[in-house]
Amino acid sequence: MSNTSGGSGHGTGVAARYNPLDPEYGKHLHEVFTAAHREAPVFFSPLYNVWVVTRYDDIWTVLRDPVRFSSTLSTNVAEKENREVLDILKSGWGQVSTLVTCDPPAHNRYRGLINKAFTPRRVNEREAFIRATANRLIDAFIDDGETDLMWSFAYPLPMTVIADILGVADDDLDRFKKWTDDLVERLSFDLPHARQVELAHSVVEFQRYFDGLLKQREESPRDDMLTDLLNARLEGEAPLNRGEMLSMIQQLLVAGNETTTALIGNMVSLLLSNRERWEALCADISLAANTVEEALRMEAPVQGLFRVTTQEVELGGAKIPEGAQLQLLYAAGNVDESEFEKAREFDMKRPNSAAHLAFGGGVHFCLGASLARLEARIALETLTERIPDLDFVEDRPPQRVAHFFMRGFQHLPVRWGAKG
Numbered sequence: 001m002s003n004t005s006g007g008s009g010h011g012t013g014v015a016a017r018y019n020p021l022d023p024e025y026g027k028h029l030h031e032v033f034t035a036a037h038r039e040a041p042v043f044f045s046p047l048y049n050v051w052v053v054t055r056y057d058d059i060w061t062v063l064r065d066p067v068r069f070s071s072t073l074s075t076n077v078a079e080k081e082n083r084e085v086l087d088i089l090k091s092g093w094g095q096v097s098t099l100v101t102c103d104p105p106a107h108n109r110y111r112g113l114i115n116k117a118f119t120p121r122r123v124n125e126r127e128a129f130i131r132a133t134a135n136r137l138i139d140a141f142i143d144d145g146e147t148d149l150m151w152s153f154a155y156p157l158p159m160t161v162i163a164d165i166l167g168v169a170d171d172d173l174d175r176f177k178k179w180t181d182d183l184v185e186r187l188s189f190d191l192p193h194a195r196q197v198e199l200a201h202s203v204v205e206f207q208r209y210f211d212g213l214l215k216q217r218e219e220s221p222r223d224d225m226l227t228d229l230l231n232a233r234l235e236g237e238a239p240l241n242r243g244e245m246l247s248m249i250q251q252l253l254v255a256g257n258e259t260t261t262a263l264i265g266n267m268v269s270l271l272l273s274n275r276e277r278w279e280a281l282c283a284d285i286s287l288a289a290n291t292v293e294e295a296l297r298m299e300a301p302v303q304g305l306f307r308v309t310t311q312e313v314e315l316g317g318a319k320i321p322e323g324a325q326l327q328l329l330y331a332a333g334n335v336d337e338s339e340f341e342k343a344r345e346f347d348m349k350r351p352n353s354a355a356h357l358a359f360g361g362g363v364h365f366c367l368g369a370s371l372a373r374l375e376a377r378i379a380l381e382t383l384t385e386r387i388p389d390l391d392f393v394e395d396r397p398p399q400r401v402a403h404f405f406m407r408g409f410q411h412l413p414v415r416w417g418a419k420g
């Protein structure tokens with residue numbers, strides 16, 4: 001997504017402090033959110049030409065109303081204006097709107113076709129595989145005494161799991177990683193034209209690869225999600241066409257990888273930055289599930305996503321015109337004092353941590369929430385069990401990912417003394 005405002009300055013007050021691409025902003029997130037709740041719960045950012053919604057209740061008002069707040073075209077504004085990028089995309093299957101980029105009633109069909117693969121029951125069947133993968137990854141670095149946890153653990157764990165769900169060979173994980181990174185980067189703001197072109201080529205490459213796999217499954221079906229997508233039917237509805245299938249696979253990769261990777265890094269960092277938390281978890285692993293929720297609340301991997309108004313609306317005291325782009329700042333809703341007591345404190349025993357908005361809500365509620373929760377819990381269980389003396393590396397602080405709405409680490413160096 002690009003800055004379509006024509007650069008009319010940073011605004012004033014909270015709007016002036018809102019700049020997710022400035023590393024300084026990332027250091028004071030909760031202060032900016034609290035100031036917004038107090039001074040301007042819905043504000044316009046002239047820098048990014050977006051209305052930012054920060055209060056828990058206002059975010060829910062939007063999530064419950066896909067008629068006035070549409071998800072169609074909410075994430076690909078730049079492409080509407082960029083001929084060259086559009087032409088490249090057209091050389092593949094174009095950009096078909098499914099799931100996260102479409103509204104009911106079309107959305108109901110896509111969701112209905114894929115929901116059953118991600119129910120808690122189906123997801124829990126993967127527990128043994130996820131745990132074995134986590135342990136295998138730890139085996140590979142545990143004798144080294146230190147590692148970059150993002151690269152050796154937080155990234156390969158969800159990637160391996162989603163590859164398994166899709167039925168793709170492990171050998172292709174590095175290509176997956178590149179495509180996932182590229183697909184996520186496309187959603188950021190202010191990308192130079194040359195980079196947009198490269199990323200569009202990457203989308204087409206990804207589509208061709210999966211088209212090849214789908215063709216293989218047409219000839220020899222397997223027990224995997226690609227075969228399921230080919231066979232998916234809802235009564236009275238047309239089967240998915242190839243563009244729709246590719247769009248859904250693309251969303252599973254984008255939505256399922258970087259997000260869970262970021263969550264694992266954020267959780268470990270939140271725990272290690274206050275050793276007592278880490279030790280409390282090691283002493284009582286039954287806290288793991290709620291620790292995952294509290295980490296999602298405090299440091300949402302997806303800080304906020306977008307909607308477009310279909311008519312003029314009033315929200316949080318602001319009058320917003322038709323056709324305006326909104327960012328639902330889930331991360332800000334998650335520290336709203338009217339919903340969470342002492343909202344800026346990390347509390348692993350908080351009774352309502354899971355009321356956070358890190359997975360969105362309403363019809364677009366995260367399809368992979370059960371899977372992400374399971375992977376994150378297993379990550380905590382295996383790390384605390386096998387490396388209880390895990391710690392930061394003093395002279396190598398963690399480094400954040402630079403992105404408009406993702407919050408995670410690029411590097412998270414950690415060390416330990418004992419071998420396990």
Ligand code: HEM
Pocket residue numbers: 071099100101111162251252255256257259260263300301302305306330357358359360361363364365366367368369371372
């Ligand atoms: C910690 C990990 C994750 C986070 C923080 C996260 C966050 C989100 C959020 C905020 C939304 C709502 C989108 C909106 O507001 O429009 C969403 C939707 C979605 N997520 Fe996740 N997600 C995670 C993991 C996953 C996983 C593991 C998968 C799949 C394997 C997945 C697949 C999806 C899909 C397909 C949607 C679109 C659903 C729809 O529009 O009906 N996500 N996710």
